[in-house]
Amino acid sequence: MIDINDRALIKKAIDKINKLAEKIDKLKIMHVCGSHEHTICKYGIRDVLPENITVVPGPGCPVCVTTQKEIDTAIYLADNGYVITTLGDMYRVPGSEKSLMEKQSEGCDVRIVYSISEAVKMAKKERDKKFVFVAIGFETTAPTTGAELIGLKDKDVDNFFILNCHRQTPPVMEFLLNEGVYLDAFICPGHVSTITGLKPYYSLCEKYKAPMVVAGFEPIDVLMAIIMILRQVVNGEAKVENEYIRAVKPEGNVLAQKIINEVFESIDVPWRGFPVVKNGGFGLREEYKRFDIYEHEDIPEIKEKIPKGCICDKILRGEKLPTDCPLFGKVCTPLNPVGSCMVSDEGTCRIFYKYRRI
Numbered sequence: 001m002i003d004i005n006d007r008a009l010i011k012k013a014i015d016k017i018n019k020l021a022e023k024i025d026k027l028k029i030m031h032v033c034g035s036h037e038h039t040i041c042k043y044g045i046r047d048v049l050p051e052n053i054t055v056v057p058g059p060g061c062p063v064c065v066t067t068q069k070e071i072d073t074a075i076y077l078a079d080n081g082y083v084i085t086t087l088g089d090m091y092r093v094p095g096s097e098k099s100l101m102e103k104q105s106e107g108c109d110v111r112i113v114y115s116i117s118e119a120v121k122m123a124k125k126e127r128d129k130k131f132v133f134v135a136i137g138f139e140t141t142a143p144t145t146g147a148e149l150i151g152l153k154d155k156d157v158d159n160f161f162i163l164n165c166h167r168q169t170p171p172v173m174e175f176l177l178n179e180g181v182y183l184d185a186f187i188c189p190g191h192v193s194t195i196t197g198l199k200p201y202y203s204l205c206e207k208y209k210a211p212m213v214v215a216g217f218e219p220i221d222v223l224m225a226i227i228m229i230l231r232q233v234v235n236g237e238a239k240v241e242n243e244y245i246r247a248v249k250p251e252g253n254v255l256a257q258k259i260i261n262e263v264f265e266s267i268d269v270p271w272r273g274f275p276v277v278k279n280g281g282f283g284l285r286e287e288y289k290r291f292d293i294y295e296h297e298d299i300p301e302i303k304e305k306i307p308k309g310c311i312c313d314k315i316l317r318g319e320k321l322p323t324d325c326p327l328f329g330k331v332c333t334p335l336n337p338v339g340s341c342m343v344s345d346e347g348t349c350r351i352f353y354k355y356r357r358i
Contacts, residue, residue: 034346197252
């Protein structure tokens with residue numbers, strides 16, 4: 001069995017990258033996973049890459065891409081008597097004026113939960129209160145929301161709703177290839193791909209002639225993904241490959257896909273830092289819309305107020321790094337986040353703050 005953290009193996013991979021890079025002019029690779037950025041920063045992978053090979057972070061953090069308007073909507077609902085249940089990271093993300101954490105300190109009923117099932121249990125126990133679960137995340141968390149709603153479909157539970165902020169990853173990858181910054185290739189997200197499999201990447205790869213490699217999260221995984229991309233470029237190829245074969249099956253998780261397809265349909269939605277992304281979100285199908293808070297509340301139009309100087313939008317699009325932001329590490333810190341990218345452990349700014357401040 002190969003030791004994936006073997007130093008000799010890692011050195012051999014770095015040498016291979018340098019050798020392949022000699023045959024390439026310039027190459028810009030994007031990943032769309034906070035865990036990949038964590039590995040890249042923690043182990044200094046960018047520091048060992050040749051100058052002509054660039055790896056940039058993209059919109060891989062579900063907390064980061066949730067729009068300010070969605071956070072303000074949760075705050076509006078909290079102000080209007082709803083019990084807001086949310087995962088820990090969302091609790092601290094700033095809206096246009098305040099965060100859910102600040103609203104809790106003012107007396108609103110905001111509760112941190114570890115899963116949607118915990119929120120459902122609260123709603124069943126406290127039937128005199130109306131509960132909203134802030135449902136965020138990509139293809140990895142949408143099945144858990146879907147499974148819970150399937151279980152509630154025929155139950156007499158009329159005090160539980162979701163603020164649906166789920167998004168799907170391949171459409172934003174297409175947006176970046178078609179309208180975003182110039183990119184040559186993608187390191188595809190490992191966690192998402194355990195659910196989706198490889199199929200969603202085939203048409204993108206063919207259409208844009210962009211090499212795509214699904215990667216795991218150890219340093220050797222990322223280095224191997226880069227090697228596989230460079231080999232494709234040197235050979236004049238563009239195909240979808242799977243480096244993360246120990247976890248990702250070509251067909252993905254069929255049961256999870258079935259749950260997603262049962263509950264959700266693709267819809268056009270804005271991402272933070274992006275305009276509307278075609279098919280970029282998961283909307284509830286008609287038979288599950290009774291759980292959608294927008295079906296029960298006439299929520300007023302909320303205009304976003306992006307803080308002056310914050311460049312989270314450019315960081316999420318791969319145009320800038322956190323160290324390019326005038327607020328980074330000064331005004332904006334994990335204890336006082338100005339932008340969403342500084343809050344979650346998967347946020348690029350938070351990761352840079354931890355590993356690359358100096």
